[in-house]
Amino acid sequence: MNPFLNNCPLPGRQTDIITLEHGSGGLMMHRLVKNLVFEMLQDVMTGNGHDGAMLQVEGNIAFSTDSFVVKPLFFPGGNIGELAVNGTVNDVAMCGAVPQYLSLSFILEEGFLLEQFKQVLLGVRNACLKAGVQVVTGDTKVVEHGKGDELYINTSGIGKIHPKAAIGSARVKPGNVLLLSGQLATHGTAVMCLREGLAFETTIQSDTAALNPLTTLLLDRLGSDIRFLRDPTRGGLATTLNELVAECGWGIEIEQAALPVHAQVEAACELLGLDPLYVANEGVFLAVVSPHVAAIALQLMQNHPLGKYAAIIGRISDEAEPLVLLRSKIGGTRVVHMLTGSQLPRIC
Amino acid sequence: MNPFLNNCPLPGRQTDIITLEHGSGGLMMHRLVKNLVFEMLQDVMTGNGHDGAMLQVEGNIAFSTDSFVVKPLFFPGGNIGELAVNGTVNDVAMCGAVPQYLSLSFILEEGFLLEQFKQVLLGVRNACLKAGVQVVTGDTKVVEHGKGDELYINTSGIGKIHPKAAIGSARVKPGNVLLLSGQLATHGTAVMCLREGLAFETTIQSDTAALNPLTTLLLDRLGSDIRFLRDPTRGGLATTLNELVAECGWGIEIEQAALPVHAQVEAACELLGLDPLYVANEGVFLAVVSPHVAAIALQLMQNHPLGKYAAIIGRISDEAEPLVLLRSKIGGTRVVHMLTGSQLPRIC
Numbered sequence A, B: 001m002n003p004f005l006n007n008c009p010l011p012g013r014q015t016d017i018i019t020l021e022h023g024s025g026g027l028m029m030h031r032l033v034k035n036l037v038f039e040m041l042q043d044v045m046t047g048n049g050h051d052g053a054m055l056q057v058e059g060n061i062a063f064s065t066d067s068f069v070v071k072p073l074f075f076p077g078g079n080i081g082e083l084a085v086n087g088t089v090n091d092v093a094m095c096g097a098v099p100q101y102l103s104l105s106f107i108l109e110e111g112f113l114l115e116q117f118k119q120v121l122l123g124v125r126n127a128c129l130k131a132g133v134q135v136v137t138g139d140t141k142v143v144e145h146g147k148g149d150e151l152y153i154n155t156s157g158i159g160k161i162h163p164k165a166a167i168g169s170a171r172v173k174p175g176n177v178l179l180l181s182g183q184l185a186t187h188g189t190a191v192m193c194l195r196e197g198l199a200f201e202t203t204i205q206s207d208t209a210a211l212n213p214l215t216t217l218l219l220d221r222l223g224s225d226i227r228f229l230r231d232p233t234r235g236g237l238a239t240t241l242n243e244l245v246a247e248c249g250w251g252i253e254i255e256q257a258a259l260p261v262h263a264q265v266e267a268a269c270e271l272l273g274l275d276p277l278y279v280a281n282e283g284v285f286l287a288v289v290s291p292h293v294a295a296i297a298l299q300l301m302q303n304h305p306l307g308k309y310a311a312i313i314g315r316i317s318d319e320a321e322p323l324v325l326l327r328s329k330i331g332g333t334r335v336v337h338m339l340t341g342s343q344l345p346r347i348c
Helices: A027-040 A080-095 A114-131 A186-195 A211-226 A236-248 A262-271 A290-304 B026-040 B081-093 B114-131 B186-195 B212-223 B235-249 B263-272 B291-302
Strands: A052-054 A060-068 A097-109 A134-143 A151-161 A177-179 A227-230 A254-255 A284-291 A310-317 A322-326 A331-333 B050-058 B060-068 B096-107 B134-143 B151-161 B179-182 B227-230 B254-257 B284-287 B311-316 B324-327 B334-335
Touching: A027 A114, A027 A134, A052 A097, A052 A134, A052 B311, A060 A080, A060 B134, A060 B151, A080 A114, A080 A151, A080 A211, A097 A114, A097 A211, A097 B060, A114 A134, A114 A151, A134 B060, A151 A236, A151 B060, A151 B096, A151 B151, A177 A290, A186 A262, A211 A227, A211 A290, A236 A254, A236 A322, A236 B186, A254 A262, A284 A290, A290 A310, A331 B179, B026 B114, B026 B134, B050 B096, B050 B134, B050 B151, B060 B081, B081 B096, B081 B114, B081 B151, B081 B212, B096 B114, B096 B212, B114 B134, B114 B151, B134 B186, B179 B291, B186 B263, B212 B227, B212 B284, B212 B291, B227 B235, B235 B254, B235 B284, B284 B291, B291 B311
Parallel strands: A097 A134, A254 A322, B096 B134, B254 B324
Antiparallel strands: A052 B060, A060 A151, A060 B050, A097 A151, A177 A284, A177 A310, A227 A284, A254 A310, A322 A331, B060 B151, B096 B151, B179 B284, B179 B311, B227 B284, B254 B311, B324 B334
């Protein structure tokens, strides 16, 4: 018997699924939130469990939000709970901030299994512990069966901007060096293999991770020489690079041979007809740094568990033409465009 | 021809609905966000449109989140866009804070009409202007047809705690006076009349509104004599009062005759079998104040457009038994419990 469910449903009701009553704002919702959510998250929660949290902050903060609709909820290497924490933590970290506080909002579908919800909450808890963030406010809604897909999660996050950080696309200049902190396309390929029934033929696991320990280390050591940070999630690295050229006004040149991709991921992408440049990542970030710190940045990354596959992948060109150019392994050059169409729906 | 849609879809595609490509992270999403969302919200947005916003704050802040799944999206007196802004603004205001920044995250269902999305964005814009808040970060996801219900919105909000505020259930003491800022049950009844096909027989409109102008006025004038603020949304006033007695440890006595309810709302509730005490409100708040400022607080409310129907509805009793007691119009007394069951699914 699941100890969290003892007091949860009304007597005589089916005990193991989400019902519309859990979203009513009344007694059933209070019990669900107190007996399951608060209980599971007690060591990563602060605050009084009200509609709003009161927090002390100083100076500049970063603020970010993401809704997570990944399908399926559970995939090799993680679940939607971990993804929802890590995704927002990373968006905050990419502003040059140290993530501190999260909100957590659920849209549950009627009929969703409480046991699965519990597993997701475990994922939330573990990810919060690793990222060093606290859940401070939340919300729970329930929609009718057929009006959702088991569970959608929104997280919003607040973090304190690192005192040495000066992150921004306007600071990206010709000659700056591009580093990628890890192997490309791992998360998206893991989810797609599962969806396409290839999961048993590969050992590819999502790389979902909170990246703030590594970004904080880089900022501690290299401060304003870290000019730009961004995690290439939906749309993949190709889309992130295109966003950057559009923002900074300078071109980018990358070397195909330098792009770190795991052999299994490369093989799976070939089988699935995916280009790793366009596949979503969840545990990798792009850093643009001053040229004189590039080697140190690479070493700092490679010596850290989150960056052991880090690589220098290219540079900002002195062409004021905002194009992303890829030099292929055989020496040709092609333009890399932003993702068009929908390669991978509901990947995060 | 809708000017916002000119550059939105790929050439030759159907132009007027959301497709999965709009959630891909690629070109279609960028166009949707830039040409529609940013365009519609330009006068209520700050920041660079990235995944994260960098903000300057000082001192104590309030932080809150809510996901909105109201059905239908459009109802007399507003739409889900206004509700999503006002709901989070109010949660922040109830912490004794002045709402400043919002995040805005959409879960769109494939097939949702862009024209309707535009109407919702207009609602967001108008509500932000009235509340004096800025949208600073956001997210857009698309799910397959049948895996959502047109549109769900999450907003999270940040506000600066008012320098004179000292809000908290621990500050609620026997003898404190309860004020309600407006008429009960209006939002929930408006939505239910629409759902039940009664909308043409009544003129009931949702009272959805940003309440921060009035809470700020009260804090400016009465400071720490405002001891507790809460907006009774899902679960209605009955649930909010039960939450308060559980938190503060003292009982509450309210007078049925003092509860402000519009005659049409009362009649509709009777027809629909609803108890106004349990019906969701969106433009009303409960304030618990020191007894010596109760009359001034009431006057401040009644002189303000957001509080013209305000009333003193009861007091904190000196019984350390945490029950909500209602003295009926004919003199009897009954215990008011928290909402059980699901009176009104998807009301906000």
